[in-house]
Amino acid sequence: MSNGYSTIWMAATGAEVVSMEKWVERIEEAKKNFEKAGVEIQIIEGDILENISKLEGKFDFVFIDAMKSQYLDYLKLLLEGKLAEGAIVAAHNVINKKEDLKEYVDYVKKNFESVTIPGDKGMEVTLVEKF
Ligand SMILES: C[S@@+](CC[C@H](N)C(=O)[O-])C[C@H]1O[C@@H](n2cnc3c(N)ncnc32)[C@H](O)[C@@H]1O
Structure with a gap:
């Protein structure tokens, strides 16, 4: 997932998206990016x-x-x-x-x-x- 760039494009299609990431700082960055992009993405941490x-x-x-x-x-x-x-x-x-x-x-x-x-x-x- 990293900062969420690819997942934002996937969620923008209307698909239900689940993404996985273990790096805590990147998860926080991705959450902010998802909010800015206005998309709902389930993050599985670990x-x-x-x-x-x-x-x-x-x-x-x-x-x-x-x-x-x-x-x-x-x-x-x-x-x-x-x-x-x-x-x-x-x-x-x-x-x-x-x-x-x-x-x-x-x-x-x-x-x-x-x-x-x-x-x-x-x-x-x-x-x-x-x-
Ligand atoms: C190349 S980046 C992904 C970039 C992503 N496609 C994007 O557009 O933001 C790879 C990410 O996978 C994560 N990663 C690598 N191995 C992992 C593992 N075994 N479990 C969870 N996350 C992992 C790394 O922490 C890194 O943030």
């Missing part, structure tokens, strides 16, 4: 790895942009009943952090329909239909 399994409901869209070495762990936890059928998982930085995210990208390309959107940072967009 470590993502400890909180995914506690999420309620199933998600249609997940944007992953946290610790690069943990992306595959996040995805595997999400695959334990947290994604709606046909969910989209977008993972940031697959070009500029290519080496760090190789295992993640190999996994999604092997198991799902997945495309890499080019650009200086790159985004891996994965369709999770059956799992």
Whole structure:
């Protein structure tokens, strides 16, 4: 989540947005930014790895942009009943952090329909239909 920039754009679509962050100062900054932007976003404070399994409901869209070495762990936890059928998982930085995210990208390309959107940072967009 950091200062909330990406989540504000998601919430501006009218979607119900849940965001996770463990860094207290960033959470405070994000809360101020959400208020300024006039959006309601649920913040789950703490470590993502400890909180995914506690999420309620199933998600249609997940944007992953946290610790690069943990992306595959996040995805595997999400695959334990947290994604709606046909969910989209977008993972940031697959070009500029290519080496760090190789295992993640190999996994999604092997198991799902997945495309890499080019650009200086790159985004891996994965369709999770059956799992
Ligand atoms: C690149 S920033 C996210 C930027 C965000 N997309 C935005 O637009 O504001 C990554 C954030 O993930 C957080 N983070 C990294 N690993 C985490 C973890 N395991 N649990 C919770 N937050 C984590 C960091 O504290 C950092 O604020």
